[in-house]
Amino acid sequence: ARTRTSSDPDRDPFADPDPDPSGDQLTEQVQALQRDKEILKTNLNKAEEEVKLLFEENRALDEANKRLLCLLEKEQKHRSERKHSASNSTKGICWFINLKPIIPWNS
Template sequence: MNAQAIKKFVEENQKLAAECANLGNQCSKLERECSLYDHDREALMEFGNEADERAKEAEVRVSELDEELKQITEEVNYYKHQCEMLSVDSSKDDGSLTEQKLLNTLVASLVNKNEVAKTASAFLEANTGVETCHALLNMWNSLRPETLNILSLAAHVRTLQKDKEHLTINLHRAEEEVRVLFEENHVLDDENKRLLKLYKSEKKHANSGGKHDSSAKTKNNKRKTSPVMSSPVDRKIDFNDIDNLRCPLSPLKENSPGSKSHKM
């Protein structure tokens, strides 16, 4: 019985040993698989890290490309604006040339072509104290016809300004003389009214009384009114003295453009 138990025990031990060996083999397989899984996991982690780095690099590159795109867009807009400005400037230049031609034609139509050079030269010589006029006079031989036309027009403007000043002075003097004459006329009108009233009063007395009485009254009235009648004589205005005191008007003929051109 002991032998059978021992035999059975040995068989069971053999089975257990076989199972242990089988389990050992399975454990080694599982260990190999775990090591493979660990290796794959590490590889995946490295790949994930590389993917993250590449994603970051891609984001940086995208931002750089956005900046470059903005710069390129700004440059395109700038050059587009420059092209538009150049086209506008060219049209403005054409318009300026046309405007200058029209202005030169207008100025030329306002001056006398036969007297342009003479008038311009006289104007510059008369204003040599002005630095600009002196410089223009020094470069007289190189002045353009348009410049001569403008100088001639400036001479006419200066002449008109002087004529205006003389006319203003004459106007003020004439207004003053009118005021004085108005006052004199007012005084004479008062004297005329007083004398007319006195005449009517004397005529009334002459018609109401007798011839003798009227003559006597007339004599008495003449004696009484002689001081009054002498007042118009005393208050008589000497027009000759007033004419002598009046200032003569400014001679406009001497300031006219024709007389100046004749003198020059």
């Protein structure tokens, strides 16, 4: 007969444990718990790394968003000034051509 361990997918984690487990069963349970612990540690480390990456990406996007909002305000002000001035030409000035990329792509 096969003994179910904590790493068995069909194991009910809320089932009552064997009231009198043998030494072999206890050893197997301890080993299963140690494997589960290592898996959880690995998953936690991966999740922490992902959080760090997302934080950095969010920070870069936030800075880019602030820059874009600033540029939008300047462009709106510039357009407003052009509308109020009768001497300005109807041709627009492409003021954004020489800007550096706003979002650092990691591809």
